Amino acid sequence: MAVRTAAGTVLLALTFIIVFITPPWVFPLVISLISAVAVYEVLHSTGFVKSKRLIAYSVIMALLIPVWAFLDRVPEIAIAGVFIFVFLLFINCLTEPRDSALGVICGVFFSATVIPLFLSSLVDLYFLENGRFFASIPIIAAYSSDVFAYLVGGLFGKRKLCPDISPNKTIAGSIGGLILTPIILLLFGLVLQQVFNFRVNYLGLILYGIAGSFAGQIGDLSLSYVKRHFKIKDFGKIIPGHGGVLDRFDSMLFVAPMVELMIILFPAIPSI
Secondary structure (H helix, E strand, O other): OHHHHHHHHHHHHHHHHHHHOOOOOHHHHHHHHHHHHHHHHHHHHOOOOOOHHHHHHHHHHHHHHHHHHHOOOOHHHHHHHHHHHHHHHHHHHHHOOOOOOHHHHHHHHHHHHHHHHHHHHHHHHHOOOOHHHHHHHHHHHHHHHHHHHHHHHHHHOOOEEEOOOEEEEEHHHHHHHHHHHHHHHHHHHHHHHHHHOOOOOHHHHHHHHHHHHHHHHHHHHHHHHHHHHHOOOOOOOOEOOOEOHHHHHHHHHHHHHHHHHHHHHOOOOOOO
């Protein structure tokens, strides 16, 4: 528990250093690296893919997608990259049929594109005007939802949420995350208004908090389902007390695109 808490605190502090202090090019690079490691973890740890070549193609693809999100003025490069990736996958399917059945190819394509594409929502938010604050919203929502679900579930949780998928998650913890995450975002909005003189739509932040917590819990359960299906505990061991990169960022996979969509439809702080 102490190791998990310490590692989580360090990760959160490092995240906000990257968001607010480092040069702008660092953020998409970090998302690119996280995506690549996450894709490697899910393909390697599950044993779903035996071909090292397919894993290598997938890692390269995961590295490139957040970069393409950063270079959104050149969509032709992204189209060409996806075409080459699919082309190589099916060449592998034709030349090494034992290692790359159609189901494997579909799973590889899904993993190597969806994971970095969803995480690239953070890059899209970051490069809006006032984007450092926008990119902070899904980060705060995902982290707050995880923490409050864990704390409230530990104190009051009796009924399990999805016992066959994630035995430690409770209905009380889920409700706690849904209720308390918007409060943290309201406090964030108050700081934006009082310190940075932003015009803040607090109703929008409440909606971000509820939707972000809900999406984060679905993301967490979805990746837990994958782990149960392949009978593994964690995707990796790189983060003490947490497991792999994907174990730590599973909720973010769903929170980031959900919050990006809501910000586009209902901006709570000025973006232009």
